[in-house]
Amino acid sequence: MPALDPDLKKAIVRMSGTEKDKLLLRLIAKDAVLTERLQFELVEHSATLDERRELIRQFIRRTANLNQDSAGWIMMDMRTVSGYISRHLKVTKDKYGEVELMLYMLNTFYEHNAHLLQKYNSRTDKAADYIAKRTEQVLKKVTKLDPDYHIEFADDINKLLSWVHYSAPAHYARQLGLPKEWDA
16 A cells, blocks of 8 residues: 555644544445454453354354365365454454464364365365465464463374374475474
């Protein structure tokens, strides 16, 4: 976005309070994520964080339980869930929750759909690549969190890594240099 012209900034500052409020409310209404973020921070006072996480966990469980018939459908469903997790991060700035939800998503989808992702072939290629890259992303994000949280994620990360290295994503996991075991 281009920077505001200094003369325009001065003119906006000189506007009356009611005019500024009207303009501000119109602008905020056009940005759904900003509206939700302000709702979370100003109205909910950030007290609904756990409920928001639980709603996404429920969505993950429902989506993973769908009867997908191919690895492609699994990948599309995971991408949809990832969008909800990204939105959650934009609204709440919850980096811990992002890692927790991503791990939960990857492990839950595997638990419900392992039979479709056991062997690497042309039908599992894109999903395998997606899963390996998401795993790498989770590992990078968890290392940026406070080291005290690492122990909380260790079991889920190791479960995910064992799955990634011994099923369809193994080829991509090796390419990305993902560890076979994660030490907290």
